[in-house]
Amino acid sequence: MRSRSPPITPQSWWNWNRLCAGPSFWEFCYNLEFGTLSELRTMPTHFSDSNVRWDLTSIYSAISDPQIDLDIAEFTKQAQQFNLNYKGKLADTLSSAISDYSELDMLGGKIMVYLSLQQSLDVTNDVVKAKIAEVQRTMSQVQGEYLTFFELELVALDDETLERWYASDAVVQRHRPWIEHQRVFKPHFLSESVEAALTKRAPFGPESWDEFFDECEADLRFDYKGFEHKAEKKNLTEMLDILTNSKDADLRAEVQKTINEGLGGYFAKYSAQTLYMIVGKSAVERKERHYRNPMESRNKENRIPDAVVDALHNAVTNVAGPLARRYYRLKAELLGMKTLRWSDRNAPLPYADTTVVPYDSAMSTVLAAYASFSPTLSGIIQGFIRSKHIDVPATPGKRGGAFNCSLVLPGSRPQSYTFLNYLGSNHDVMTLAHELGHGVHGILAGEAQGPLMFHPPIAYCETASVFGEMTTFNFLRTQLAEKGDNPALLALITQKIEGMLNTVVRQIGFSNFERRIHGMNADYTKWIDPKKLSVEELDALWLTTAKELYGAEGEVFTYENASHLWSYVSHFHRPFYVYGYAFGELLTQSLYAQQFRLGSQFEPLYLDLLRSGATKSVFELLQPFGLDPTEETFWADGIRVSLESMISEAEKLAPIRTAADVE
Ligand SMILES: [Zn+2]
Secondary structure: OOOOOOOOOOOOOOOHHHHHOOOOOOEEOOOOOOOOHHHHHOOOOOOOOHHHOOOOOOOOOOOOOHHHHHHHHHHHHHHHHHHHHHOOOHHHHHHHHHHHHHHHHHHHHHHHHHHHHHHHHOOOOHHHHHHHHHHHHHHHHHHHHHHHHHHHHHHHOOHHHHHHHHHHOHHHHHOHHHHHHHHOOHHHOOOHHHHHHHHHHHHHOHHHHHHHHHHHHHHOOEEEEOHHHOEEEEOHHHHHHHHHHOOOHHHHHHHHHHHHHHHOOHHHHHHHHHHHHHHHHHHHHHHHOOOOOOOHHHHHHOOOOHHHHHHHHHHHHHHHHHHHHHHHHHHHHHHOOOOEEHHHOOOOOOOOOOOOOOHHHHHHHHHHHHHOOOHHHHHHHHHHHHOOOEEEEOOOOOOOOOEEEEEEEOOOEEEEEEEEEEOOOHHHHHHHHHHHHHHHHHHHHHHHHOOOOOOOOHHHOOHHHHHHHHHHHHHHHHHHHHHOOHHHHHHHHHHHHHHHHHHHHHHHHHHHHHHHHOOEOOOOOOEOOOOOOOHHHHHHHHHHHHHHHHOOOOOOEEOOOOOOHHHHOHHHHOOOOOHHHHHHHHHHHHHHHHHHHHHHHHHHHHHHHHHOOOOOOHHHHHHHHOOOOOOHHHHHHHHHHHHHHHHHHHHHHOOOOOHHHHO
């Protein structure tokens, strides 16, 4: 259940990745970094109510629906026609080309999303797997053959032609943000023949090793010597699960050691070589495409200037790093330890809340929380319930984790599907709130912007989800505070703090490691050519970048048996993906704090922000709220209003221990 990194190909805005698993359709819940297999073993089986299972019949009646093949044939026909109608003629036909392109996007999305949703319900279903492989082959062939020209010709249009279109045509005018965003990459395109060759070669490039990497990782087996030293083989997810759920510190340390040893040897070597391929490919392509630095392409994709990304990294290092150390000192105290081992970082606290929340009450809580600041949003969620667009129970064969998938179906009908493995923990209640946030975002932006412009870039597609989670968190916090239930309140708050630390501090730690392997110097001030790094060098770099945020050896943590942990982070195969998590979280925390300042003015501004989808830069997005993300203080404030205030609250609630107790 570790988070998946949705694949993205920069400069390729309508590509296979996007159709099958790209950010446009898939938003996997990133907080599920450590799964809860032990919970699965005790999963409730009382979900007999069919209202908590997806009804996908508004897309297709079943996997055997003949309409699927008819739609694939139609997609192929439309793509051929598109090529005939518009190739070489875009300057005169732009408006109808965009309209037809939107139709293709909606039809392709309909087919692929349906198959992917079906697969999520039963990952072992070979019929679905075979169908997906078949459709992938057909559609990538069609796309490569007939649609590649469009992007290149679109960015090649001269300013005068475009201005004429903007002034005279409503469709083109409406799609201006989308067109302008494509044109940002104009200086970085290569010739058509080179681009076409690279597109065809893409499935065999280093990023596509990801799937194979996952297979290798899934094959990893660790010798687990649990209680009574009964030897047993476990996979990585099961081993990581013990680190999160076991209250036995020595067992956690032993498991950590076994994981680290198991990742060494062949796996670490393979992983090091994969990173070298990724970094090397990126370095060559960056020069050919005239990017100034290895991150520029991702930053442009995210519509964020390099300076803003730097400000984020600095603020997390300077402000959130010390707060992380402060929190883990408190955690050490609560666990009765002087220093934490790395294996204790995600350990459960002694008073962790184990109440099981029935799904109905979770939904009532989330609805009430959303309704408390926006009846519009809670209304949309009620629509999801009525149309059975939420798949709730954890059943055998289902994909792990949680996600939301929003799309615009043919006929410009926005739809949103939420996928859960609901087991009733407080964490699951937060996940529900999180995914429904993506859902309302998808519906509002889908209605306002249509298929080509509704999905915000990675860096701020987490806005509504994090916001919904915060709203629900505060709703629960207030309830518990009113009841005076301090242990439960402390459990809730520490869980939220740890989630935020994993999203903000840990991901920036990842990002720093990544920046270093792509050639950034040790004080993060300039880029140099990257070089091939051995496993030992990567180990050392990993520990260095962790210590920059979590403190020197012995300060808060000791880092034994943590050196190879970089080797299973598959996010590194999508260069510079991870900082988006910290960006989205902190941006939303700053935004969240504004609702108390703006009062009733807040809701309409917030709904407008959600409706804007992918049409605005981060400046335009935040300007109505009086926020400026170029300043390091913006990020520092985001950290203070959220992390720091929660840590202070946890410190006040924590049972007081004296130094003697800790000894
Ligand atoms: Zn999310």
